[in-house]
Amino acid sequence: MLSVIITGHHAMIKNSSNDDVLTPMLLQLATDHLPELSQSYSYNDGRLTGYDAVIATGSDNTARYFEYYFGSKPNIIRKNRNSIAVLTGSETINHMEALSEDVFNYFGLGCRSVSHLMVPRGYNFDLFFNGMFKQQHLIKNEKYVNNYDYNKAVYLMSEFDLLDNEFLLIKEENESYSSPIASLGYSFYDDISDVADQIKNDADKLQCVVAQGKAAQTIKANLGNLTAPAVVDFGTTQCPMLNDYADGVDTVDFLLTLS
DSSP, rough: HHHHHHOOOEEEEEOTTTBOSSHHHHHHHHHHHHHGGGGSSOOSOOOOOOOOOOEEEEEEEHHHHHHHHHHTSSSEOOOOEEEEEEEEEEOOOOHHHHHHHHHHGGOSSTTEEEEEEEEEEEEOHHHHHHHHHGGGGGGGGGHHHHHHHHHHHHHHHOOOEEEESSSEEEOOOOOOOOOOOOOOEEEEOOOOHHHHHHHTTTTGGEEEEEEOHHHOOOOOOOOTEEEEEEEEOOOOTOOTTOOOOOGGOOOEEEEEEOO
16 A cells, blocks of 8 residues: 555555455544645445556455456455464574564464464474463453364364463464464474475465574575565564565565556
8 A cells, every 4th residue: 555655656445344444544644644645545345447457465265356357457466375483492482472472463363473383393392382471461352262262172173182371272284384363383394404495385375484593594595586485583573664575576666667
């Protein structure tokens, strides 16, 4: 939205039905300070017409519809992405408490939210859970607890092996990077180079990789010139800078190519 407006285009905004408060509020606050901004955007609740380019975000399934309807126009169509943390066992409690922000901010609903852990085989999760304890206040949130209780019941009925600290569930998961609210998946690795190869192969599925030290260096080196996923420090996934473009796609550069 900001990129569209500052590059001199008019933003035709169609809000998600589940996310129709924050964008209008921010734009109204900005317009209160700069009234001429009111000419730079408009809202559309019906069928979009008269547009020159499209920037859209949705699930992998939604993206197929976007590509069908908007494929004839210049576009950036975003699909599902997840974020992961690569742990080595050398982390401190401060790292784990910072990681708790990456896991729990916005209830873990964003593509920058850590939803999967990659840990060395034989990893002891005690320090991890001690760090997660910083977020124990979530147990007082009724909607969060309802998700925790529901997912725990589903996992137990499915006879999954779980680790549980009474407000976060983690289970071994090798097929997916995504996880429901109040839960995380984890997978084991034997060598950090294998992790780096997996991340490069799955680059189009990942938004952020949380890692430190040699692990971070190895992953970055293996990604080479790829602009996504971003390899970031503990506690920073939800603090992107303005030039930390989603999926590594330079939105401003895209918009400047439009006539």
